[in-house]
Each structure stands twice: as C-alpha cells, then as structure tokens.
Amino acid sequence: MIGIEKxxxxxxxxxxxxxxxxxxxxxxxxxxxxxxxxxxMKILAGxxxxxxxxxxxxxxPVTIDGPKAAERLGIGMIYQEFNLVPDLGVIExxxxxxxxxxGWFLDRGAAAARAAAVLGELNIALPLDRPARRLSVAQxxxxxxxxxxxxxxxxxxMDEPTAALTDRxxxxxxxxxxxxxxxxxxxxxxxxxxxxxPRIADRITVIRDGKAIETRPIAEMPQADMVRLMxxxxxxxxxxxxxxxxxxxxxxxxxxxxxxVQNVNGVSFSVRAGExxxxxxxxxxxxxxxxxxxxxxxxxxSGEIVVDGSVVRVRGSRSAIDAGIAFITxxxxxxxxxxxxxxxxxxxxxxxxxxxxxxxIDRAAELTVTNAEIAELRIxxxxxxxxxxxxxxxxxxxxxxxxxxxxxxxxxxxxEPTRGVDVGAKAxxxxxxxxxxxxxxxxxxxxxxxxxxxxxxxxxxxxRGGRIVAEFARAEATPDKVIAAAAGVAA
Amino acid sequence: MNxxxxxxxxxVVAFVVLIVVVNLLTGGNFFTPGNLxxxxxxxxxxxxxAVGQTFVIITAGIDLSVGSLIELTGVVMAQFANAxxxxxxxxxxxxxxxxxxxxxxxxxVNALPVVRLNLPPFITTLxxxxxxxxxxxxxxxxxxxxxxxxxxxxxxxxxxxxxLLAPLGLPGIPWAVTVMVxxxxxxxxxxxxxxxxxxxxxxxxxxxxxxxxxxxxxxxKTFVYVISGGCxxxxxxxxxxxxxxGSPNTGIGSELQSIxxxxxGGTSLMGGRGSVVATxxxxxxxxxxxxxxxxxxxxxxxxxxxxxxxxxxxxxxxxIRKRVFTG
Numbered sequence: 089m090i091g092i093e094k095x096x097x098x099x100x101x102x103x104x105x106x107x108x109x110x111x112x113x114x115x116x117x118x119x120x121x122x123x124x125x126x127x128x129m130k131i132l133a134g135x136x137x138x139x140x141x142x143x144x145x146x147x148x149p150v151t152i153d154g155p156k157a158a159e160r161l162g163i164g165m166i167y168q169e170f171n172l173v174p175d176l177g178v179i180e181x182x183x184x185x186x187x188x189x190x191g192w193f194l195d196r197g198a199a200a201a202r203a204a205a206v207l208g209e210l211n212i213a214l215p216l217d218r219p220a221r222r223l224s225v226a227q228x229x230x231x232x233x234x235x236x237x238x239x240x241x242x243x244x245x246m247d248e249p250t251a252a253l254t255d256r257x258x259x260x261x262x263x264x265x266x267x268x269x270x271x272x273x274x275x276x277x278x279x280x281x282x283x284x285x286p287r288i289a290d291r292i293t294v295i296r297d298g299k300a301i302e303t304r305p306i307a308e309m310p311q312a313d314m315v316r317l318m319x320x321x322x323x324x325x326x327x328x329x330x331x332x333x334x335x336x337x338x339x340x341x342x343x344x345x346x347x348x349v350q351n352v353n354g355v356s357f358s359v360r361a362g363e364x365x366x367x368x369x370x371x372x373x374x375x376x377x378x379x380x381x382x383x384x385x386x387x388x389x390s391g392e393i394v395v396d397g398s399v400v401r402v403r404g405s406r407s408a409i410d411a412g413i414a415f416i417t418x419x420x421x422x423x424x425x426x427x428x429x430x431x432x433x434x435x436x437x438x439x440x441x442x443x444x445x446x447x448x449i450d451r452a453a454e455l456t457v458t459n460a461e462i463a464e465l466r467i468x469x470x471x472x473x474x475x476x477x478x479x480x481x482x483x484x485x486x487x488x489x490x491x492x493x494x495x496x497x498x499x500x501x502x503x504e505p506t507r508g509v510d511v512g513a514k515a516x517x518x519x520x521x522x523x524x525x526x527x528x529x530x531x532x533x534x535x536x537x538x539x540x541x542x543x544x545x546x547x548x549x550x551x552r553g554g555r556i557v558a559e560f561a562r563a564e565a566t567p568d569k570v571i572a573a574a575a576g577v578a579a
Numbered sequence: 580m581n582x583x584x585x586x587x588x589x590x591v592v593a594f595v596v597l598i599v600v601v602n603l604l605t606g607g608n609f610f611t612p613g614n615l616x617x618x619x620x621x622x623x624x625x626x627x628x629a630v631g632q633t634f635v636i637i638t639a640g641i642d643l644s645v646g647s648l649i650e651l652t653g654v655v656m657a658q659f660a661n662a663x664x665x666x667x668x669x670x671x672x673x674x675x676x677x678x679x680x681x682x683x684x685x686x687x688v689n690a691l692p693v694v695r696l697n698l699p700p701f702i703t704t705l706x707x708x709x710x711x712x713x714x715x716x717x718x719x720x721x722x723x724x725x726x727x728x729x730x731x732x733x734x735x736x737x738x739x740x741x742x743l744l745a746p747l748g749l750p751g752i753p754w755a756v757t758v759m760v761x762x763x764x765x766x767x768x769x770x771x772x773x774x775x776x777x778x779x780x781x782x783x784x785x786x787x788x789x790x791x792x793x794x795x796x797x798x799x800k801t802f803v804y805v806i807s808g809g810c811x812x813x814x815x816x817x818x819x820x821x822x823x824x825g826s827p828n829t830g831i832g833s834e835l836q837s838i839x840x841x842x843x844g845g846t847s848l849m850g851g852r853g854s855v856v857a858t859x860x861x862x863x864x865x866x867x868x869x870x871x872x873x874x875x876x877x878x879x880x881x882x883x884x885x886x887x888x889x890x891x892x893x894x895x896x897x898x899i900r901k902r903v904f905t906g
Contacts, residue, residue, distance in 0.1 A: 426851070438793050
C-alpha cells in the first residue's frame, strides 16, 4: 500500500500511509484510537475506497473497489466483531457466498468436504453443525480464519484478535498463526496489547495521525518506544485555561463501588463542584459503560451514586435526570437527538414538564427557552423550528447540550463531547464546559482523544477492564503515563 | 417561492380538478347534501379506527386487532345492554364505557408483550385479532346479538342540528359523524398539544434518545395501544347502533382499511411522523372513492382493484414528493 489517503467529512483519516506486507510474516500495526489503523485496513479489505494512493499485490497495481475484489486478490479481513451469520452452522458460514452447487441446489456434501479439508489441514476441531451464535469467541474466530483460507487468502488482517480470548486460547491462536506463516500466509495484526507483540510479530509499524510513523523489526522496538511513537506529538495548545477547583468546593458526585451489568466492575470516584474529571482508556475499556450506569441508561448491579450528599436510587434515565444528572451521549444521532424533530422539540424533550400547563405543552414557554439557548450556545440554525437533521454536526451537538442546559442539572456526564465536530465548535463546547464549572457543576468527561483528556480535565482516571487502574492529577499526567496505564504496561 | 404555498396551490388545483371530474362522472349525484352526509357517515368507523391506528403507527408499531375488536366490543356491548336493565342516555353511556373499556383492555394485552419482551406488535396484535374474533363468535354463538332497547337509535340513524338545518333542505348531521369529529379533534389536540403526544412522536423518531431524555417509553407505548383499542370500542359502538345489533363478523378487513387511511394520510410506517387530521382526510379520500365508484356503478371487485391502486399511488406520490423537496 503506497501513499494511501482517505478523508471523511471534517477529518483527514489517512494522510499518505505506505505499508509493505511480506509473504510469511506477521506485521503488527499499532496506534492510538483514531490513528487510522482500522480505516487503512478497511481500505485494504475493500470496505472503504481510498481517495488517493495505490495498492500493489505481488508487484502489480490493483484496484480494490469492494469486498469481492479484495477477496479475489487473496485478502481476508477478520473484524473484531466477527462477520458470521449467527444462525448458520460452521460449514455454511465458511462457504457463505461461494457455496458449492449441483445444478440449482446446494451441494451440502461438497461444502462439508471443503470445510473439513481446511480445518483438517490446520488440525482444528470445530462443531461443524453448530450455529455460530452458540460458538465460543475462540471458535468463532477459527471459523473466520477458515472462511478466509477457503477463499485462498494470502494476507489475513486481524483486528484485536486476542481482546476476548483466554490465555490458553491466545496460545492456540498464536500457534495457528505460526503454522500458516510457515505456509507463506502474511498477517497484519492490529492490537492494543503491546506486551503480546514480541511473541507474535516480525515487524511493527506505528500509525499516528493518519501517517505511518515508523517501521522496525519487532526486536528493535521496545514497548517504551512504541508508546512514545504512538503519542509522539506535543499537546495541542487550543484548550482554554482551566480555573483551579476551590479548596472548599463541595463534592457534587460520588460513585461508590459501582458495578454494572457489563464492563463496570467496582468503580469508585468523586467529583467536586467546579471540577472536570476525565476518564481515559482504550476502546472497550468500560468508560462509556461507567457513565451510562451513572446516568441510568444501563442497569446497575450494585454500588451507590451520591449527588450532593444524598444517595440517588438511579433506576432509569428519569430518576437520574431528576437527581440533577445530565448525560450527553457519545452518538448524538443514535442516542442524543430525535433527528426528525425540530430544535425546539429536541431542546425541551428532557424537561417538558417545566414547559407545560397540566398535560398541555406551553408553546410560548418552549419558544422562550429555545431561543435563549440558541442565542447563548450560538446554535447556527435558521429558526427554532428547523429540523435538526438539517444542521451540521457541531450545531447538532449544541442542540444536545441545549437540551441539558435547560434543566437544573449539577452533574454533567460528557461522552466524547467533541467527536466529529469542527475546530470552531470544539472551542465553543470547551467554553461551555467552563461556564458550567462557573455555575458550580461537576463534569465527568469520557474522551478517546488524549490531548482533550490532558487539556480539559483537572484529574484523569484511567479505565481498563471496567475498573479505574490509575489516577493522575493534571500536573503529573503525561501522554506516556496515561497510555501505558490504559494498555496495562509499565511506562 | 415558498414551499408551503406551492404545496397548497397544488392541493387546491388537484381538489378543483377532482370536483369537476367527479361531478362529470356521477352526473351531479355526488354533490348532493344527502350523498355527502352519507359519505361522512360511512367513514365514521374507519376514521375512528384510523385515529387510534395513527398513534400506533407513529411509534413504528401496527395494530392488526382493531377489526376484530369492533366485533368483540359490539357483541359484548349488545349483551351488556340487553342484560343491564338500564334505559335511555344512561344505557347508551354505560354501554359505550363498557365497549371502550373492553377495547382498551385488549390494547393493554397487545402492548404488554411489546413493551416487556420487545415482541413485534405485528405478532401480538395478530394474535389478538384471532382471539378477539374467536371470542366474539363464542359469546354470540356466531349470530348477531340484536339490541332490545331503542335507546341507540339516535346514534345509529338520527341527526344532530336537524331543526336548524331543515330550512336549508339539509337533513342535519348524523350523530355518529359528530362523534367522529369529536374524536378527531380531541386526538389531534392530544398529539399536537400535549406532552404525551410529543413523547409519542419522539419515541417514534428515536426511541433510545427519548428514553435517555427520561421519557417513560414503556408507558407511552402501552397507552398508544390502549388508545387504539379504545377507539375500536367506540367504532364498535357506532356500528352496533347503526345495525341495532352486535355482530361477530362485521369487522373483517377493517384493520387494513384503517392502516390504509393512515398511510394515505401521509403517516410513515417507519414512525416518528404523523397527523390525526391527515389521517381523517385519508379516510375521507377512501370513503369518497368508494362512494363515487358506487354511484358510477362499478362492481365491488373492480372497486378493490382501484382502491388498492390508489393507495399505492398515494404512497408513491408521497415518497417522490419527499425526494424532490429534500433532495
């Protein structure tokens, strides 16, 4: 892959990446969240089309304009969330799309033989007739590998293959990769588990900000170098100055031994009035789950949530809202907004009883508050009656904020508050957070952008495996320390 | 030019053309006070069902049980009226309450599996459609239950404002029509002016966003099916009053007619958008079509073909309009 470029609206995801994958090797690909690893691999697999650059296979330039083209070229992609059809059996999944037929009918015998041949060659035992949904994660992964091999894959891309495997399953996977390597199959291995790379990889490429920063043999790349290269940039200076938290500021939010249904395993922390606490961690670490549990979006298994000294029984979003907790979700389109409704209707949705007389909505009161928010947040919209689907991403995000500014919330949970918004809107959102602090609010901010966590939080809590594994005051936090704690390696 | 003005102009022109064409086709028989009154009376049942159906469809649901519920509530009401020993207006009101309550309970049964177990409403209301019809046949032994009292005559056959309109040569407004208008007005206000209506639209547009904004989506959904069932009870009441009996097989196909009225009115089956008044006009359009075809003497098989085609055209026109205006 040479000089690959790819842009999404507002984001330059890949900025001329070049990558070389050799037969019979494992190339590790590492980088921060959003560095561009997945985008690059999706281009290789035909899920995205590159804006620029060329791809050569065996020295000949090729065009990959879809998954089928990638498959023909012998490129197999194994996503972190597998692509198996849950109700089809192992055999059917392996031959999916290339089913052997006899006349108009499926040739089940030939399909079984083909699957058995691939699995036998690798010495893998799988329950061939079991539907994919009832396979273990490791078994699903093996099915994916077999699926790639039946299609004569010569390059197999694996995204976080060991994220959900036990140690023993990981050993078995590595043994299998070694076997295939010996047969000349090349692997691209994406992982956040830096400590496992020396065991499996031959070379390593670090991706950062859409560029391939450095490629070395794995033996010449100690973990400390990996972390340094992954972070490797000065902090962006466009964050506003955070006012210090007054020494006598009361504790607004306290979370005690919170455990959720999934991926929240005994979390305790507190946030004071006028303070921003940043939750850092890798994708899947449990940051979003923690704030969702506090906001009542997911059920809580055990633990206590205390707002202003009184224990809140959070059961569902309503109880959290009534307790003064506002939750600005990560995905504004799926969770934050009713896109088909207008600015006014979205702004008042969470506190509609405040703009009603009896069961009836008071349109005038709605208009007053909405127009005030439009002015205060500088939402660029023709009017309060504009459908929010037609607004830009940054302005949509401001409508989400408007919804939570209208109530009397004192605790604000921001999940990826600036994802997908332009620089100008970003600065406005930061300014708004400062305003909230001045009003005495407590803020918890989840962000995958390390500079944002370092620049916009008084304290940083690092989350891994649904637990808080490290805490840094703003002054002592460095990118290396946070990344190392998030990845679970010694800095 | 303003889009709203363009659309209004198109609507006016289409309406004028329609009037001219209809008048020519029917030789002037359509635009007589008697016939227009007749059309309104004929659409009452479907319009009332469709109002309830509108709420369900805005939440991206569907209620297939309303046709059967007309029958079940009709039979139950007729039996109640005959056994109650009440008379006059008290009897009518008590019977109506019984019918609406039975329909609302059925709606509750429809809603619970949808809300609690996340089952598709298509299935739960299909089950209710079968059960309610079976129960109606069971209770009535498969025969219409004639009403003993004549207290329902007023609703079934008589006119409001008769004395006022008689000098103008008009028969007055059928009582059933006044009930329909009241239902349309009340539920238009509920949908457009109340918190509940806003929540219905919000959860239809984005259920997760509504939930995270503190909307009790389970409760709102439940009420939507209860409203639909209650509307079916009311429609069952009017039908029973019209035929002076509660019959176990008068509602077959009504659920599809009501869905057609909602869709022709422009409400999206994907949820999130919809209007009670538009639904009323959808029911009116279907009623006018049926009436005109009857006046022209088109046989009922052909009528079905035309009606199906018109529904398809209406939905396609709406889809194309949306593409043109948002593209």
